[in-house]
Amino acid sequence: MSIFIDRNKCVGCGKCADVCPGNLLKITDHKAVIRHPEDCWGCTSCLKECKVEAVKFFLGADIGGRGSTLTYTYGDDNRTVTWKVISPDKVERVIVIDTQESNKY
Amino acid sequence: MKNTELEADVLIIGGGTAGCYAAYTLGQNNKDLKVIIVEKANIKRSGCLAAGVNAINAYITKGRTAQQYVDYCKKDADGIVREDLLLSMSNRLNSVTKVMEDLGLVILKDSNGEYVSRGNRNIKINGENIKPILADAVRQQPNVQILNHVNITDLIYRDGAVYGAVGFSTTCEEFFSFKCANVLIATGGAAGLYRPNNPGFSRHKMWYPPFNTGAGYAMGILAGAEMTTFEMRFIALRCKDTIAPTGTIAQGVGAKQTNSRGEVYESKYGITTSNRLYGTVTENREGRGPCYLDTTHISSEQEEELYKAYLNMAPSQTLKWLESGTGPKGKPVEIEGTEPYIVGGHTASGFWVDNDRRTTIKGLYAAGDVAGGAPQKYVTGALAEGEIAAEAIAQDIDSKRRLETKKDVTENIDLFIRQTVTDKFREYESYLKNKDNVEDFVATITIDQMETAMQKVMDEYAGGISRNYQYNETELGLAREHIERLQRILPQLRAVDMNDLLRIYEIRERLIVCLNVIAHLKARKETRWHSFAENTDYPDKSSKWLKYVNSRRLPDGEIEIIERNLVEHIKGTDGHYTDPSILARYRA
Ligand SMILES: Cc1cc2nc3c(=O)[nH]c(=O)nc-3n(C[C@H](O)[C@H](O)[C@H](O)COP(=O)(O)OP(=O)(O)OC[C@H]3O[C@@H](n4cnc5c(N)ncnc54)[C@H](O)[C@@H]3O)c2cc1C
Ligand code: SF4
Ligand code: SF4
DSSP states (O other): OEEEEOTTTOOOOOHHHHHOTTOOEEEETTEEEESOGGGOOOOOHHHHHOTTOOEEEEOOGGGTOOSOEEEEEEOTTSSEEEEEEEOTTOOEEEEEEETTSOOOO | OEEEEEEOSEEEEOOSHHHHHHHHHHHHHOTTSOEEEEOSSOTTTOGGGTTOEEEEOSOOOTTOOHHHHHHHHHHHTTTOSOHHHHHHHHTTHHHHHHHHHHHTOEEOBOTTSOBOEETTTEEEEEETTHHHHHHHHHHTOTTEEEEOSEEEEEEEEETTEEEEEEEEESSSSEEEEEEOSOEEEOOOOBOSSSOOSSOSTTTTOOSSOTTOBOHHHHHHHHTTOOEEOTTSOBOOEEETTTOOOSHHHHTTSOOEEEOTTSOBOHHHHOSSHHHHHHHHHHHHHTTOOOEEEEOTTOOHHHHHHHHHHHHTTOHHHHHHHHHHTOOTTTSOEEEEEOOOBBOTTTSSOEEOOOTTOBOSSBTEEEOGGGBOSOOOOHHHHHHHHHHHHHHHHHHHHHHHHHHTOOOOOOHHHHHHHHHHHHHHHHHHHHHHTTTTOTTTOOOSSOHHHHHHHHHHHHHHHTTOGGGTTEEOHHHHHHHHHHHHHHHHHGGGOOOSSHHHHHHHHHHHHHHHHHHHHHHHHHHOOSOSSTTTTEETTSOSOOGGGOEEEEEEEOTTSOEEEEEEEOOOOOBOTTSSBOOHHHHHHHHO
């Protein structure tokens, strides 16, 4: 499991690299790059830092991955966030979370 | 290479849960003290709390007492705990929770405004942003300077006292030295010692942060600090593959542990943390695996809520469910044991501290997962220990000032500090010396090789996953031999940049921790906790070992084992425990 950067979207702001708890990301030629994809812990901190949805999360095939990606977007209301799972054949599943609501379990 | 020298009244190493809370406390109460907090990543999302947490696991719920929490921890660890530490921590669990709520943490409340509990000791929260909330609070303290992306490798110490620390930037060519006589270590526990569950592409998909590599333990061991209970490894029972926490389904929706025949096996082995794991290992070994948490009884609404709860702390689990097209309602959740970790916030391994979290090194304090004796600390326990240590530091500085016996940083000491720093910087340089001609430099041993070699040794000879967590003395002897071999070849590694240097030092500190784990596993000649410390030469529990196994590294590198009697909670007049052998150490 790891992340990859959509180079067409990345604006090279460096925020993801600044926040990664493993110091795994760097900016090369104005784009974010993950040094060792196999060193990613999967904490999704970089997804949450990126304001242009350039970071995508996926599960490696060794832990059951099937090629889908997971992305994260902030809602305009300053309160909700949206997680989106996109399958390889582009089927989307969206989950909206209210950040002011506690877990039920 | 740029060299930067800094001085402070208090140096905090590690800006995680305990470190940040200590900085916040010193910011609130002691504005006259100059505090520096050094973090290898960025305090906004570093350490255990990066992805968020699912609940407050340690809370004194309505109608219960702090002593009951202590008793629970003691029972779960079969007696090997420090009751004094557990009690001082438990007494603060609720007040630190309140502070976090005031800072913005969302906690579930019922219609009467009471927190909603999950079982006897947990309360429900939205813990996704707990770390950014805490980091923000630290940023607002004017007397606290935050240094992100600086990795500390060594303490500056002499004759049992600390004088500062040394490290380097993980992003640019800069070395750092800190002169400071009051140092709090809060670097968390150690992951990545053993071969992980997913040794291939997803090697870092582990439960404990792979970036908490035991730096604090290693620094303390090298400085000759007394350490406790490293043999009580923590092995978590987790969702298979994603290694996501199971509490949310086990306690949250009441899922039972079942085997492939559908039998509920948890009651068969006992319900302590180690027995729940041992049961799972045994069911697998005896051919009744795989094991599950049976979630198939839940409703569709519950399933939706579980998707959300996991996104708030372990998003890979939700992705796994959604990607496979079957959620926890359709299929029970397969579970497995993780590789062993050393983590004083779950089990009791770490620095041997007094009730104020002073270590046996003068001027050195420890809090959170790096401090020993008090298992089941979790988030709130780490916060509480950060607060306790911060208060002790402030008090100690104050009394030093009043007595005007400031640790005499004489010219002599100054010279010694400078020498240590120069030597250490030279060591960093030696790893970097081929950075501009890597093509010409043929390295047979690489950083990755070293990591896999260490993990293989620990897995095969010191009770890893492939050995069902069991070991014997002969195997431990081999483990030691091989870890020492790896230590000897470590200087052959080369770094092309600061990030490589970081990875080299992460291996260095894990090797030091490995040796201590091996020495402790060998010393406890019984099996008190299944799986956590399962010595096949001594498969039974013995009342003779109802005591602590402590250790101290001697200057020649040998590890001295110190057996200590249990510290009961007997309060002296000053609120400290009164075990004379320990008192003597601190009051000397
Ligand atoms: C995945 C996960 C989920 C958890 N879920 C829960 C939960 O739901 N409820 C609960 O109550 N508890 C939970 N816990 C337990 C709890 O989060 C921890 O016990 C607690 O946060 C530990 O705090 P700490 O300060 O000791 O360590 P951390 O918060 O990890 O802090 C250690 C810090 O030190 C830094 N550091 C390490 N080495 C160096 C160095 N050499 N130089 C500089 N900095 C360094 C690290 O980057 C890190 O920021 C969870 C733990 C994990 C790992
Ligand atoms: S945060 Fe996003 S835009 Fe900024 S560097 Fe990272 S990937 Fe690129
Ligand atoms: S998911 Fe976490 S560990 Fe992985 S690259 Fe992003 S911030 Fe780093």
